[in-house]
Amino acid sequence: MSPGLPTVDTAGPLLRVRDVSVRFGKVQALRGVSLQVMRGDFIALVGANGSGKTTLLRALHGLVAHHGTREVLDPQALQVMVFQRPFMLRLSVWNNVILALWLARCPGRAPRMGRAERAARAAQALRRVGLEALRDRPARALSGGEQQRLALARAWAVRPQIVFLDEPTASLDPSAKREIEALLEGFRADGLTLVMSTHNLGQVKRLATRVIYLDRGEVRVDLPTERFFADHVDGRADLFLKGELSWSLE
Amino acid sequence: MSLVTAHRNVLSLGLALLLTAGVSAHAQERFIVMASTTSTEQSGLFPHLLPAFKAASGIDVRVVAVGTGQALDMGRRGDADVLFVHDKFAEEKFVADGFGLKRSEVMFNDFVLIGPKADPVNARGKDIVSALARLGASAQPFISRGDKSGTHAAELRYWKQAGLDSPAGRYAGYKECGCGMGPALNMAAATDGYVLADRGTWLSFRNRANLAVLVEGDTRLFNQYGVIVVNPLRHPHTKTALAQAFADWVVSAPGQASIAAYKVGGEQLFFPNAKP
Amino acid sequence: MNDFEQSLRTALGLIVGADAELVRTVALSLMVSGSACLLAAGFGLAAGAWLAVARFPGHRSVVLLMNTLLALPSVVVGLVVYLLLSRSGPLGSWGILFTPTAMVIAQTILVFPVVAALTRQLVGDSLRDGGDQLRSMGAGAFLCGLLMLLHDRWAVVTLLLAAFGRAISEVGAVMIVGGNIAGVTRVMTTSIALETSKGDLPLAMALGLVLLAVVGVVNVLIGFVQRGRGSALAGVR
Numbered sequence: 184m185s186p187g188l189p190t191v192d193t194a195g196p197l198l199r200v201r202d203v204s205v206r207f208g209k210v211q212a213l214r215g216v217s218l219q220v221m222r223g224d225f226i227a228l229v230g231a232n233g234s235g236k237t238t239l240l241r242a243l244h245g246l247v248a249h250h251g252t253r254e255v256l257d258p259q260a261l262q263v264m265v266f267q268r269p270f271m272l273r274l275s276v277w278n279n280v281i282l283a284l285w286l287a288r289c290p291g292r293a294p295r296m297g298r299a300e301r302a303a304r305a306a307q308a309l310r311r312v313g314l315e316a317l318r319d320r321p322a323r324a325l326s327g328g329e330q331q332r333l334a335l336a337r338a339w340a341v342r343p344q345i346v347f348l349d350e351p352t353a354s355l356d357p358s359a360k361r362e363i364e365a366l367l368e369g370f371r372a373d374g375l376t377l378v379m380s381t382h383n384l385g386q387v388k389r390l391a392t393r394v395i396y397l398d399r400g401e402v403r404v405d406l407p408t409e410r411f412f413a414d415h416v417d418g419r420a421d422l423f424l425k426g427e428l429s430w431s432l433e
Numbered sequence: 434m435s436l437v438t439a440h441r442n443v444l445s446l447g448l449a450l451l452l453t454a455g456v457s458a459h460a461q462e463r464f465i466v467m468a469s470t471t472s473t474e475q476s477g478l479f480p481h482l483l484p485a486f487k488a489a490s491g492i493d494v495r496v497v498a499v500g501t502g503q504a505l506d507m508g509r510r511g512d513a514d515v516l517f518v519h520d521k522f523a524e525e526k527f528v529a530d531g532f533g534l535k536r537s538e539v540m541f542n543d544f545v546l547i548g549p550k551a552d553p554v555n556a557r558g559k560d561i562v563s564a565l566a567r568l569g570a571s572a573q574p575f576i577s578r579g580d581k582s583g584t585h586a587a588e589l590r591y592w593k594q595a596g597l598d599s600p601a602g603r604y605a606g607y608k609e610c611g612c613g614m615g616p617a618l619n620m621a622a623a624t625d626g627y628v629l630a631d632r633g634t635w636l637s638f639r640n641r642a643n644l645a646v647l648v649e650g651d652t653r654l655f656n657q658y659g660v661i662v663v664n665p666l667r668h669p670h671t672k673t674a675l676a677q678a679f680a681d682w683v684v685s686a687p688g689q690a691s692i693a694a695y696k697v698g699g700e701q702l703f704f705p706n707a708k709p
Numbered sequence: 710m711n712d713f714e715q716s717l718r719t720a721l722g723l724i725v726g727a728d729a730e731l732v733r734t735v736a737l738s739l740m741v742s743g744s745a746c747l748l749a750a751g752f753g754l755a756a757g758a759w760l761a762v763a764r765f766p767g768h769r770s771v772v773l774l775m776n777t778l779l780a781l782p783s784v785v786v787g788l789v790v791y792l793l794l795s796r797s798g799p800l801g802s803w804g805i806l807f808t809p810t811a812m813v814i815a816q817t818i819l820v821f822p823v824v825a826a827l828t829r830q831l832v833g834d835s836l837r838d839g840g841d842q843l844r845s846m847g848a849g850a851f852l853c854g855l856l857m858l859l860h861d862r863w864a865v866v867t868l869l870l871a872a873f874g875r876a877i878s879e880v881g882a883v884m885i886v887g888g889n890i891a892g893v894t895r896v897m898t899t900s901i902a903l904e905t906s907k908g909d910l911p912l913a914m915a916l917g918l919v920l921l922a923v924v925g926v927v928n929v930l931i932g933f934v935q936r937g938r939g940s941a942l943a944g945v946r
Contacts, residue, residue, distance in 0.1 A: 246841065246844065263846070264845040269842070270838060270839030270842040270843070272859065273860050273863075282846075282856075283846050286843075286852075287846065440751065440754070440755070443751045444747075444752075447744055447750075466807055466888075471906065475903075495807065495888075495893055497807060498888075498889065509797075510796055510797040511795075511797055511801070512795050613906040615907045616905070619910075634907075637908075638908045639909055640908045668796060670801075
């Protein structure tokens with residue numbers, strides 16, 4: 184168990200969106216989505232390509248302009264996001280983590296993080312993801328899996344409460360996928376709340392506590408994992424699970 | 434963050450260099466700006482004459498060499514303290530318009546008509562006007578500076594005297610380059626053409642090809658230089674006292690002697706003729 | 710061919726002999742163009758980064774203007790600065806016409822669009838790649854732009870070399886605002902112009918070769934710095 188993280192007590196909502204709609208030009212990416220992210224959740228967002236998973240993630244994180252309301256119920260809850268292809272600056276592994284710490288500047292925690300504390304956290308984060316041996320390598324010279332682990336390290340280093348992940352293992356080989364999943368499981372055990380979009384239903388079964396199925400910008404199903412796979416709630420969700428839903432939606 | 438400090442350092446360094454440049458330029462306060470012509474500078478007179486003046490007075494003369502038209506314009510704008518040009522009519526007008534204090538004659542050099550040694554139009558001799566008349570009737574190339582310089586103004590005067598008011602339209606071989614004396618000579622060398630040049634530039638010119646002096650000694654070819662101090666009533670900031678020191682020196686005995694002493698290839702270029 | 714051979718020999722002779730006047734002229738060229746490049750870098754990098762992130766009505770027009778100014782003729786800049794700094798002009802009281810300061814100002818103006826327009830393109834492209842991710846990590850818009858400058862620092866170096874090249878090779882602006890005064894505002898390019906107009910073409914060519922050699926040395930030095938620092942490690946404190 185890592186020091187300095189709040190213990191998980193009774194789940195309360197951290198983040199709530201009500202009737203959120205997002206439009207890009209002519210395309211309606213999200214229609215009237217309402218949901219709450221509860222403390223301790225590991226939410227998997229699933230759906231076909233173009234169903235709005237990425238847009239919903241960004242809307243929850245506050246990266247997109249939208250209609251409707253987004254309430255951050257716990258302002259102390261720091262949010263970070265991990266992308267499918269992490270963007271690393273042309274700096275060393277170490278410096279990318281330091282930069283993330285510098286940018287986060289931990290509102291509400293230590294008023295200003297000194298160099299020493301940033302260095303300590305960076306070292307801790309790199310150890311956690313197993314990259315401390317590569318700390319002086321150029322970050323962009325790392326393999327795909329290593330870069331994603333680095334992305335997790337820089338996300339974890341700032342002590343977030345919520346981690347959004349956009350298909351984090353989609354471009355990775357199976358062993359890298361397993362490494363990432365192990366880390367994510369570790370995060371959840373530490374008490375972080377995770378919201379992850381994914382295509383990989385096995386991953387959903389292994390990791391998620393709650394599954395939200397999106398279809399054409401709307402939330403069709405929002406259930407705990409076992410119930411999602413057991414019950415036949417929504418026709419299209421069913422087809423999706425069976426892999427019979429068409430690849431992209433008109 | 435180091436990026437911001439790096440940015441700040443770059444700007445500070447640049448500003449520091451800028452200020453140093455400005456400071457070193459003003460380090461010697463005893464200097465004047467003299468507007469003169471390219472042909473005078475290219476004759477090499479200044480590196481000979483100005484150190485003598487500096488030794489006598491301690492004043493540095495900074496020469497900006499441009500065409501006569503631009504030199505007079507600099508005087509009108511107050512960007513120069515003293516003028517040293519060779520276009521009598523333009524100079525007199527400059528003083529009459531109140532931009533200059535007084536025009537003093539300093540020295541003269543002469544123009545020469547340069548052309549191919551073979552001299553197809555038979556211009557050779559002591560008469561510039563008849564030479565140009567013969568040229569105008571032919572198709573031989575003639576290079577004109579066409580840049581409102583003193584040389585160009587003189588050239589147009591001779592054409593007029595030869596009966597061709599605007600040679601550009603009427604004489605087929607007339608080519609205006611809008612350039613200085615050197616490039617005009619280069620063009621003449623390249624095309625076996627004729628060109629009116631000041632003797633000074635010709636003597637220093639190295640690219641002669643087939644060219645030679647064809648017409649010289651005609652008194653009409655004499656090129657009078659004048660020195661004018663810019664009027665402080667118009668431009669109070671000008672260094673009138675220092676400029677006047679120069680004007681006085683250059684027409685005085687030591688100045689005139691220095692002018693006479695300047696030689697290129699053993700030949701004297703300028704002939705001092707200041708009125709006592 | 711004889712002219713070229715003579716020029717080459719003269720150039721080598723000048724370099725080896727370290728003729729005092731030549732050294733002074735080269736030093737002035739480097740100082741003027743170097744300062745202009747630094748100043749243009751300071752303002753231009755910031756402006757380019759800002760343009761890449763800012764959105765305001767008329768943004769596209771500003772970008773268009775900046776790109777057009779890439780082709781600004783040096784004589785035009787010289788003329789405009791001359792009219793500004795002339796005693797009869799609005800800034801005449803500064804009294805800096807015909808000094809190296811005026812030359813630095815003119816070259817800074819000339820080179821600023823080069824830095825700004827190219828930086829904007831560079832930073833804009835990188836922001837498309839990773840701007841979202843930096844924003845999500847907590848970087849404000851302008852800070853994202855600056856971080857991309859750090860990210861693209863080697864491209865920025867190349868860009869600044871291009872700007873320096875533009876500055877040190879131009880003759881129109883420094884001739885007009887500097888006046889080509891011997892020993893005060895005479896730089897390499899104006900010397901070459903002068904010798905050419907005097908008809909001394911071999912010497913002009915020789916000076917041109919010396920100028921090329923100087924710029925070559927600058928490039929080699931920068932190359933050493935690039936290789937020495939490696940491609941990845943810049944300390945971010």
